[in-house]
Amino acid sequence: MRKPLLLIAIFLGSINVFQAQKLDIIPKPVQIEQQGEVFRIPASVRLILDKKLQHSADYIRGEFLKSTGITPNVFIGASQEKKSIVFLVDDTMELPEEGYRLSVKKEGVLVKGKSANGLLNGFQTLLQICSAKAIEKGTIPFVTIEDYPRFEWRGMMLDVSRQFFDKETVKNYIDWLSAHKMNVFHWHLTDDNGWRIEIKSMPDLTLKGAWRGPGEVIPPAYGSGNQRYGGFYTQEDIKEVVAHALARGISIMPEIEIPGHSRAVIGAYPELGCVITHQTKSVQGEVDNVWCVGREENYQVLDGIIKEFTELFPFEYIHVAGDEVNRATWEQCPECQAVMQDEGFTDTFQLQNYFFRRVEKIVEKYNRKAAGWNEIIKGGQLSPKTQIFAWQGVDYGIESAKKGYSTIMIPGQYTYFDMAQSASERGHRWAAIIDTERVYGFEPIPENDLSLDEQKLIKGVQGALWSEYLDRPERFMEYQSYPRISALSEVAWSKKEDKDWDDFYSRLTNSHLQRLSDMGIAFRDFPPTAIYKNGNITVIPPYEGATVHYDAEGKEPTLESLVYTIPIETTDFENYRFRTFFNAFSSSPMVKAEKPPVAQWNTSKVEILKLSENISEHIDKNGIYYLSFHQKDEQTAHGVVREISLFENDNLITTYSEEQLLKSKPQRRFLIEKYSDKNTYRLDFAVENMTEKASSAEVKLHYSPYLEPEVKVTSSMSENPRFPISNLEDYNPDTYLRTDVPCENGDWILYTFTSPVSSSKIEVLTGIPNHPRFFVNDGHVEYSYNGVDFEKGEAFDYGIAYIYPKQPIKAIKIMITGTNHEPIVAGQDLRINP
Structure with missing residues (x-):
């Protein structure tokens, strides 16, 4: 009988595993056991809360109703009864501080936590179980869960300086973090572009420093245009938000940006800055944005500000920043130089360290601890x-831990959610393209680089949402946050050995996206894949049940667009666009139909691969084609690409012999001028993998939708040598112009074609590609059919203007009629439609 019994046990165990997966809990619990029965929640169910949860009673009542549809009767500290849901603190539990045990049986539900926050974590798990797709409404399956976080610090930062979010939006954001068992909200309250917190001892910080626009002490920036823009939180607002967070198990760490990133402060109180003879610029191009280290009275001012912060925020840490300080200002300041001389300093990093040691003493005087960005460990x-918050990369976290500092991993390359999520989406790109899978793959503890004791100094992980580019479209802040924060929550909470992307993605798409929707989050959905082959477009939805809409005329699909159901027969695949829609507010980025890769490889050996591929089916017209190499991630981006050649009927068209690293994402341009459907086309290239590390990529060939006529560009404004005017002549979207000066009324940029160009529409773009920065606010386009006489065209709207030529066009001019209130202007290649 042993063998049949063993098989039955294995079978039942597999059922339990299957059912546990269907609960779709995020972040994944440490241990979960499930039986087949369910507890039916009584219509008059009693929620019995430990006295330590009294401050959370209203929150628990409301969330339980939303999740189950049942209005509970809530009792504080009452005795347990059958069919009740009980939350009980037991500080003798052998679990970490925020751990809990959840048990559902026929007698009822019992959640025991090591602390009140442990109970709140258990409550979030209970809500997720009740809202899982496979669970009947009003029931809870019999389950036993033991759970606790991997990291004690699980944080998320929101920048409210560049874009201001009102207190209700902030409270919602905190609710969403709590639902993912995150426990720290890092509130970035001050920066160059706005001071957002009332300080009663310094009223001008908000009277002046909270506003930007014409006539204000801060000029317009980040899409605010020529309107007065801003706002701030009163101290009563702050107290309300702090109480809201604490009821949800969230601590708020406020941040004061000092000594740099302080243009709002210096604008409101100029005497706090340095007196210098020549303006210096920060890395963002800001001026007058650094506190003077040499003015003794500044430390008295900081004492007053920090004192008010500590009265508003009970959390043990106050973040005092320290990143990207324009130390060149101190080099010109007599008072700062006097401190350097008196202290025997030889560089300004030592002066920065002097400043922070004094700030630390102020913070510790009020029984708080200081926190700062990784630059402050210099000097x-x-x-x-x-x-220390290691934002510049994992290596900076390693350096911090090796120096003995408590460290939070917040590397921009993985956890900065202002980064674009794909190459086609809005957002920063300086750190990386960061999609949800990349976030999930981040490992906060570099075990090979740190001793066991040093690893213990990595206290946690945090994300950051800087708000430069959150001004549009509507609710873009939510789109940039989720589901990337869902992935981050599992990095922060779940055991390293339990992490599995496919399992996480299944839980996310089966139930958790619906939970995000029910929370009211306008999240980013996952895009479909559309492949064109043999005259048909076949669309692969990103997950089971996803709804994909499409447009056949090159427009962005909407909810009113056609729904994809079967392969689309067409020879005009370039005009098709596809998007996944979850609801009216949540959708994916738009994607185009693509042909399959023309080649691919996958090796982990030291070898030279010589590939020769017939690509005739990928070339179907005259025009410009781009060959690009797409590796899955950095781990497979090893090797060198060389000797790329394209042949037509075995005759060489173009060859590129110079080497390019695969990690540089090489791209090559080919011009087809004598296309015939009788021609054959062959692509030859070589890849050398010089190590035993993984090297793999898909090679894709794309037809360019735009014309690229020869053009000469000139300007009235001097160029930045690193971003020259000639960048506007190469039709490479990754290169662009930056001037070396601000723009003024009368400035211009002139594009002159070698020969007149026929086009249906020309898009004239200013600003950094994909970023609303340094674009033309006040100005218009002019165009000429003969290169001499110009007609006035459209005004720029958010940095873009369009021309619809009636005949071949010879020249285009960007005419600037006012300042953009930025230190420079950026320009991009023209997009010339056939």
Whole structure:
């Protein structure tokens, strides 16, 4: 009988595993066991809360109703009864501080937590179980869960300076973090572009420093245009938000940006800055944005500000920033130089360290600890209580831990959610293209680089949402946050060995996207894949049940567009566009139909691969084609690409012999001028993998939708040598112009074609590609059919203007009629439609 019994046990165990997966809990619990029965929630169910949860009673009541549709009767500290749901603190549990045990049986539900926050974590798990797709409404399956976080610090930062979000939006954001068992909200309250917190001892910080626009002390920026823009939180607002967060198990760490990123402060109180003879610019191009280190009275001012912060925020840490300080200002300042001389300093990093050691003493005077960005570890020792936030990369976290500092991993390359999520989407790109899978793949503890004791100094992980480019479209802040924060929550909470992308993606798409929707989050959905082959477009939805809409005329699909159901027969695949829609507010980026890769490889050996591919089916007309190499991630981006050649009927058209690293994402341009459907086309290239590391990529060939006529570009404004005017002549979207000066009324940029160009529409773009920065606010386009006489065209709207030529066009001019209130202007290649 042993063998049949063993088989039955294995079978039942597999059922339990299957059912546990269907609960779709995010972040994944440490341990879960499930039986087949369910507890039916009584219509008059009693929720019995430990006295330590009294401050969360209203929150628990409301969320339970939303999740189950049942209005509970809530009792504080009452005795347990059958069919009740009980939350009980038991500080003797052998679990971490925020751990909990959840048990559902026929007698009822019991959640025991090591602390009140442990109970709140258990409550979030209970809500997720009730809202899982496979669970009947009003029931809870019999389950036993033991759970606790991997990291004690699970944070998320929101920048409210560049874009201001009102307190209700902030409270919603905190609700969403709590639903993912995150426990720290890092509130970035001050920066160059706005001071957002009332300080009663310094009223001009908000009277002046909270506003930008014409006539204000801060000029327009980040899409605010020529309107007065801004806002701030009163101290009563702050207290309300702090209480809201604490009821949900969230601590709020406020941030004061000092000594750099302080244009709003210096604008409101100029005497806090340095007196210098020549303006210097920060890395963002800001001026007058650094506190003077040499003015003794500045430390008295900081004492007053920090004192008010500590009265508003009970959390143990105050973040005092320290990133990207324009130290060149101090080099010109007599008072700063006097401090350097008196202290015997030889560089300004030592001066920065002097400043922070004094700030630390102020913070610790009020029984708080200082935190700062990783730059503050330069120039000297800090207080052992100070916590470092490693934003510039994992290596900076390693350096911090090796120096003995408590460290939070927040590397921009994985956890900066202002980064674009794909090459076609809006957002920064300086750190990386960061999609949800990349976030999920981040490992916060570099075990090979740190000793066991040093690893213990990595206290947690955090994400950051800087708001430069969140001004549009509507609710873009939510789109950039989720589901990437869902992935981050599992990085922060779940055991490293339990992480599995496919399993996470299944839980996310089966139930959790619906939970995000029910929370009211306008999240980013996953895009479909559309492949064109043999005259048909076949669309693969991103997950089971996803709805894909499409447009056949090159427009962005909407909810009113056709729904994809079967392969689309067409020879005009370039005009088709596809998007996944979850609801009216949540959708994916738009994608185009693509042909399959023309080649691919996958090797982990030291070898030279010589590939020769017949690509005739990929070339179907005259025009410009781009060959690009797409690796899955950095781990497979090893090797060198060389000797790329395109042949037509075995005759060489173009060859590129120079080497390019695969990680540089090489792209090559080919011009087809004598296309015939009787021609054959062959692509030859070589890849050398010089190590035993993984090297793999898909090679794709894309037809360019735009014309690229020879053009000469000139301007009235001097160029930045690193971003020259000639960048506007290469039709490479990754290169662009940056001037070296601000624009003024009368400035211009002139595009002159070698020969007149026929076009249905020309898009004239200013600003950095995909970023609303340094674009033309006030101005219009002019165009000429003969290169001499110009006609006035459209005004620029958010940096873009369009021309619809009636005959071949010889020249285009960007005419600037006013400042853009930025230190420079950026320009892009023309997009010339056939």
